[in-house]
Amino acid sequence: MFIENIPALENSKSPSLEVCLTPALLSLYNVENYIVVIIDIFRATSSICYGIENGAEAIIPVAQVEECVAYREKGTGYLLAAERDGSVVDGFDFGNSPFSYTAEKVSGKTVVLTTTNGTQALHLSRKAKKVVIGSFLNLTALSNWLKVQNENILLVCAGWKNNFNLEDTAFAGAVIDQLKASGQYTLDDPAIAAYDLYQLAKGDIPAYLSKTSHGERMRKLGIEKDIAFCLNVDITTAIPILDGEKLVKLV
Amino acid sequence: MFIENIPALENSKSPSLEVCLTPALLSLYNVENYIVVIIDIFRATSSICYGIENGAEAIIPVAQVEECVAYREKGTGYLLAAERDGSVVDGFDFGNSPFSYTAEKVSGKTVVLTTTNGTQALHLSRKAKKVVIGSFLNLTALSNWLKVQNENILLVCAGWKNNFNLEDTAFAGAVIDQLKASGQYTLDDPAIAAYDLYQLAKGDIPAYLSKTSHGERMRKLGIEKDIAFCLNVDITTAIPILDGEKLVKLV
Secondary structure (H helix, E strand, C coil): HHHHCCCCCCCCCCCCCEEEECCCHHHCHHHHHHHEEECCCCCCHHHHHHHHHHHCCEEEECCCHHHHHHHHHCCCCCCCCEEEEEEEECCCCEEHHHHHCCHHEEEECCEEEECCCHHHHHHCCCCCCEEEEEEEHHHHHHHHHHHHCCCCCCEEECCCCCEECCHHHHHHHHHHHHHCCCCCCCEEEHHHHHHHHHHHHCCCHHHHHCCCCCHHHHHHHHHHHHHHHCCCCCCCCCCCEEEEEEEEEEE | CCCCCCCCCCCCCCCCCCCEHHHHHHHHHHHHEEEEECCCCCHHHHHHHHEEEEEEEEECCCCCCHHHHHHHHHCCEEEEEEEECCCEEECCCCCCEEEEEEEECCCEEEEEEEECCCHHHHHCCCCCCCCEEEHHHHHHHHHHHCCCCCEEEEEEECCCCECCHHHHHHHHHHHHHHHHHHCCCCCHHHHHHHHHHHHHHHHHHHHHCCCCHHHHHHHHHHHHHHHHHCCCCCCCCCCCCCCCEEECCCC
């Protein structure tokens, strides 16, 4: 572009509804002006939503396996979740499959889990007004809560190795699809794109996402069942929210 | 994502066709493995394609007005183009409207123009196998040339202030639309998204792009005519290519 110094969404009085397509672009936003929704559909934020729904007292996301191990020394109250190359890391309680986050396993417990992109997105978003977790599992509950906040909303896609991915963007579009009807928001270009992509996906989300390079990687790792589970819409109502280092239940 | 260390598009033997959605993400790609296409639809790459088509000997893109001025001291053979806030900068030959790049004005001349995002994308792409310029004006000529290169292709969107914009992404999708039919390429997720968005846009590109926040900014600047011109498809056949500091005619 030739033109400089024109702020995005200038002069708009309605709250803005924007999408940050990867954590690598998060520095372009003043996160303190937004409620941030972290999105990492395969599989971090889906597992988190499922775990909080199933009564986990808290979930603590960390970047490295080593940080996870450090919690072992803090006491016996922690369940440690870590996975590398599709297998549970030796000595950990479970891996990163959402099926590990059943009530039987996590109720009343604090789970420490390693994620990569999801953790980075969370860390970079700490100064936001609020940081909540989104997945297809809690789509409508999350959207209904967002609707009544009357705040700027930034949907942050964790992406894939700091780049754009289709599944996180499609979910951002699903949230926009629910919020847009109220007509109160100003959308930025990434939000318009996410919304449009979701219109293509919504009739059959698994089919739409199966064409991605990502889908192929998942199949090779043998976690098709996890992927299918993460695309279940509205099977939970809990909204995990960041409280210090921990994700806890907001509603 | 939980999973690490799986290279994108692994094991693919066909050339890849990828989209870098903004210059801020260019560091995620090894540009030396690609032919890079620079895309800055409103208005840099459209003006460049039109100028080269109309016989400009070369076009030199620079980031700052001051760099542009330095060429004044090198001799009288340069036309200087710079615009700020929609007006020609004092003492310059013309602004950044594509209508300034007619044969009458630029034939046989070297034009030095200031751009912001476009220049950044060019600068970051210098190590690519080749760097060429794309716009709706030369869409089919560019696509036909790309088809016979048998190389990995990276479509680099200049975007808006380092963020995603719809018009550059839609054009990337238009190129993919022409190349995809040959079936020889592996697409990454941003390429799939760009292709899908273009399917929504192709019936009426101006109408599709008019809904962006960008379109509104353009209208406020009174450059609707420029914008409309930049959405003309296939009115030129020249492909500008980077040769050192200069863009010259490849075909």
